[in-house]
Amino acid sequence: MTIDNLKSPDLAAPGLPPTAGAAPDTVSRPAPGTSDLLSLDDLHISVHHGAATAIRGVSLGIRRGEIVGLVGESGSGKTLTCRAALGVLPAGCTIDHGSMTFAGHDLTTLSRRGWEEVHGSHMGAVFQDPASYLNPTITVGHQLAEVLRVKLGLSRRAAHQRSVELLSAVGLHQPEHVFHQIPAELSGGMLQRVMIAIAISCDPELLVADEATTALDVTIQAEIIDLLRRLRDERGLAVLFVSHDLAVVAELCDRVVVFYAGEVVESGPAAEIIERPRHPYTRALLEVASVGDFRRRELRVIAGQPPPVGADITGCRFAGRCPVAADACRTGPIAPVTVGDQHEVRCVRAQEAWSTGELAAR
């Protein structure tokens, strides 16, 4: 695919108009919810040069202006899925099967030049440890302006002006002052705001936030969650939000996708997943999550360990830890079933009535 292909009208005017200063929220976007912006279908990813399959048949979609949360234990494949979607898989990892499309364009066959065009202009990303992504010796403003000059071809002066606007847009007070500071002079929360400013600097349609709030204090985490929500509201930014904490995902996301051992075990609207989880693993995650309960209580754990990456398991991969596993769970592959509006579950017992009750009582 060529770069021009990507710049089709379907992609909705990337970047800013050359006349900087136009409020970013006036950039016209198609109405959210018309079709999937990013769509992964039956994705299989192998790691260690094909020695093990870490992602098995992951399908998920994210619409314009939608915040989708990926949740699961460490090693469940959330991050690998994100990195595949960003085109930055680590060495030794390959996509064996499946398709990835962004605004209707195939990402799996994208060239290096094509990815360069996608990065920043269409997809931005922020990760857990902001300090490690910034050069410690250069002012954050310079690093932000550099992106604008390279990607958008802005002049020095315009890039500076736009950078200050962006720093202000991500909620940094005294943006002119912050512009001239180096990373060591800023707190973790401020650095994460700078990273978000860089990620959204070229006005992408999608922001991938991989454990972006995990290392932050709760007060700062709440502020970053607020900021992401505001960026969605103001700019129609779609966010793929990865976290191992279901409570954080529940705070922010419209839809939740639950990963377990390289598979999506449940996906659906956030409120639906929280109120009526149908997969035993989702229910277990909810029981161990910070429920916002400040009373003395028994802290629950999920018994057992997830299977090793690439383990060959017939049937449900959670069966070994599942309190309600039956013989049918171990006989063959489990297909996802639809149990509600956009609510899918990969569980043979999903239609049975075990799922409610206990959780509601908490």
Next chain:
Amino acid sequence: MTAAAPGLPETSPPDTAPLLAVESLDVVLGRGWRATQVLSGVDLAIGPGEIVGLVGETGSGKTTLARTVAGLVSPAAGQVVFEGTTISALRRGARRAERRRGHLQLVFQDPLRSLDPEMTVDDIVAEGVTLQGQADRAEIRRRVVTALGQVGLDDSVLPRTPGQISGGQRQRVSIARALATEPRLLICDEPVSALDASNRNYILRLLEQLRTSLGLSIVIISHDLSSLAGIADRVVVLYRGRIVEDGPVDQVFAAPEHPYTALLMASAPSVRHDRELSPRQLTRTVAEAGELPEALLAGLGGPDACVFAPRCAFAAAACTVQPPLAAAGEHRRAACHRHSEWLTLARGRAARGQLTHHRLTTDGQLATEGQLR
């Protein structure tokens, strides 16, 4: 699991022979123009068999307090008394001997970084016992196996290195390392921050079991209030080097006396949107700061002001002077001039609807429903 160890009161009153007493502690890090006061007048007592949660944000001095208690940092003023000995006054050999006794142990946040990657689990757990210099080879072996058993690990991990075991197991190894010297007090610095929810709860449960079975006193430094509430007896809230609130965990979380405690609670993520107060109700917005008289605003940001005044939505003229940590109820202390007023004011801020934001409970639900189509 029972709420407290049998025979132990739910919260040990701190006035009966505490195991650890920190008195009027000031700590200054750096020298000359770089000197920063990290802790100011910290008073704290930990009773035998008590689990105390120490909460506060980055830079509040939690870790410095732990390091000062362990003798890794010398206080500028005040003292640390442990088992009747003023350990902060010990120097050189005496201090080293005290440390090698191993009655006070630290557990660090990130075991991957705090454990030597080239040592085996066996060597890591045995090191403290060897340094004590009291035990022969067989006794060291017995202590290692016992300590691993206490954290639910078996002999199979002994020959492995930290890189070869899972994150949850690593944190258990670092707890076993601390337990091997048979300590009286365990100070855990963010023991669960690097772990996922299930492993986090496992480690916290483990600490509570150790308190019950070994009669340990445990200080847990954490910023996850919700899981602390599950196991701690008492919670101590630090803000910018000062204790702003201290009390039994159930009382503090049921009705915080300090707005910062309330802010921490309001910021904690929750699967349900059912909080009474939002962070925005508890912090001063930039616009609100602009409406304050300039002299007052300068006073609130001044060096003598209440540490929380620069962020507090309820700061008034009185708050230009740091309030003392005063008794507030039988076992509670709080440092807030407006401890009797701020909750009413916070509710008023919500009711007036001046804060149009989705974090407010009602708006939050509206926004969520709207997006679900």
